[in-house]
Amino acid sequence: MTAAVIRKSRLQNLVEGFALTAIFQSFPSFAAASLLLKLAGNHDLVGDPGVAIFVISASLCHAALASTLGAKFPSLCKTVYEPIFFDGRLSLSDKITEWRTQPVASLQLVTIVMMMSVLAVVFASMG
Numbered sequence: 001m002t003a004a005v006i007r008k009s010r011l012q013n014l015v016e017g018f019a020l021t022a023i024f025q026s027f028p029s030f031a032a033a034s035l036l037l038k039l040a041g042n043h044d045l046v047g048d049p050g051v052a053i054f055v056i057s058a059s060l061c062h063a064a065l066a067s068t069l070g071a072k073f074p075s076l077c078k079t080v081y082e083p084i085f086f087d088g089r090l091s092l093s094d095k096i097t098e099w100r101t102q103p104v105a106s107l108q109l110v111t112i113v114m115m116m117s118v119l120a121v122v123f124a125s126m127g
Helices: 010-039 050-072 091-098 102-126
Strands: none
Touching: 010 050, 010 091, 010 102, 091 102
């Protein structure tokens, strides 16, 4: 963490927190869900922009709910809300670094990587 206190507006901090929540917590989950739907043979989302629209809109909705409800009910939303993402004293890179070094976040990242790897192997083997 840097020694100097970073000055940023409340809006900038909220946008950073929302974006980090959407990118690191919501997007991988919904991308994996769409891969599982495709693997299961569901053709509703398959096609032109269907999957991308689903993943992006679901990620944004999830991040919006996690950001608003997580701040109000931290004990109920402890798995979907990361307070570090909304810490106004940290820069964007410091927020990511602080989050990455937590054991829970590390486990979450490893789980996502393994799940995506298994799904990629399954899809590649399906021909």
